[in-house]
Amino acid sequence: MLKNSQKLKINKEQIKEIKQSWRSQYGDTYQEGLHFLIEHLPNISKDIKEIVDEIAKNKPVQQIIGEWPFYDGTYVLDENVLIPRPETEVMIHHIISHVKSCKSILDLGTGSGCIAIELSKIYFNSRVHGVDKSYKAIEVAKKNNHQTLNKVNFYNSDWFSNIEDKFQLIVSNPPYIAYENAKDKSLMHEPEIALFAKNEGMSDIEHITLRAKNFLELGGRLYIEHGHDQKNKVQKLFKNNGFRDIETFKDLAGKERFSLAKL
Numbered sequence: 001m002l003k004n005s006q007k008l009k010i011n012k013e014q015i016k017e018i019k020q021s022w023r024s025q026y027g028d029t030y031q032e033g034l035h036f037l038i039e040h041l042p043n044i045s046k047d048i049k050e051i052v053d054e055i056a057k058n059k060p061v062q063q064i065i066g067e068w069p070f071y072d073g074t075y076v077l078d079e080n081v082l083i084p085r086p087e088t089e090v091m092i093h094h095i096i097s098h099v100k101s102c103k104s105i106l107d108l109g110t111g112s113g114c115i116a117i118e119l120s121k122i123y124f125n126s127r128v129h130g131v132d133k134s135y136k137a138i139e140v141a142k143k144n145n146h147q148t149l150n151k152v153n154f155y156n157s158d159w160f161s162n163i164e165d166k167f168q169l170i171v172s173n174p175p176y177i178a179y180e181n182a183k184d185k186s187l188m189h190e191p192e193i194a195l196f197a198k199n200e201g202m203s204d205i206e207h208i209t210l211r212a213k214n215f216l217e218l219g220g221r222l223y224i225e226h227g228h229d230q231k232n233k234v235q236k237l238f239k240n241n242g243f244r245d246i247e248t249f250k251d252l253a254g255k256e257r258f259s260l261a262k263l
């Protein structure tokens with residue numbers, strides 16, 4: 001009884017401290033972030049001072065908590081990987097709704113592994129590879145692999161440099177933000193390698209599209225997530241590289257966000 005009341009008292013104090021820290025950082029805005037943080041407080045293995053410091057440094061709530069829901073899973077994450085985004089969930093949902101069966105999947109730029117792992121759960125007989133140039137991202141992705149029975153093969157690769165097989169489905173959410181937008185404060189806690197690309201954000205998409213047909217089986221599909229203003233460039237690239245049945249789809253905000261092409 002006493003123990004319970006002590007625990008309650010400590011929690012109340014902690015919550016008060018967190019609320020104060022939050023208020024001095026965000027004022028009365030972004031209350032949903034605060035609620036999410038408080039809700040997850042019992043699961044965070046950090047002391048209260050560390051959490052308060054992180055709030056003061058404007059660290060995203062997802063990184064403070066250290067995990068984040070994505071589609072049908074929950075992904076551990078840190079400052080070495082992109083925080084999985086709802087627009088990527090829309091792409092996953094589209095794939096799952098339109099691709100009935102698939103024997104082999106390659107996720108390029110896997111980050112936390114969220115795309116590869118979610119697809120491995122659905123296409124549970126499929127061979128799934130997830131690659132990233134960042135060794136630290138691969139470490140995070142491997143930590144998330146426990147939630148699928150159809151284990152993903154995660155390894156380092158600079159796009160296709162270490163890929164030897166062909167796949168029926170290649171999917172990628174590559175960096176696509178132009179360096180000119182690098183000043184956006186909301187992005188400063190995520191890795192540069194996950195966000196920015198040269199040539200107005202197009203250089204990685206170009207690299208992938210130019211080589212993808214060498215790693216796709218005939219009839220295979222290429223899905224690429226991109227910026228809302230990059231549709232025309234992506235479609236042109238697909239067309240110039242021998243792809244057919246090119247289509248672009250919108251995210252939940254109604255922005256043209258990912259494109260599909262078939263070989």
Ligand SMILES: C[S@@+](CC[C@H](N)C(=O)[O-])C[C@H]1O[C@@H](n2cnc3c(N)ncnc32)[C@H](O)[C@@H]1O
Pocket residue numbers: 081082083084085088108109110111112113114115131132133134137157158159173174175176193194195204
């Ligand atoms: C936008 S993040 C996507 C992460 C994850 N797939 C997701 O959707 O949340 C892009 C990822 O591409 C990786 N990346 C950047 N350049 C790369 C390259 N040359 N080869 C392989 N991966 C790369 C980054 O490390 C990062 O994990």
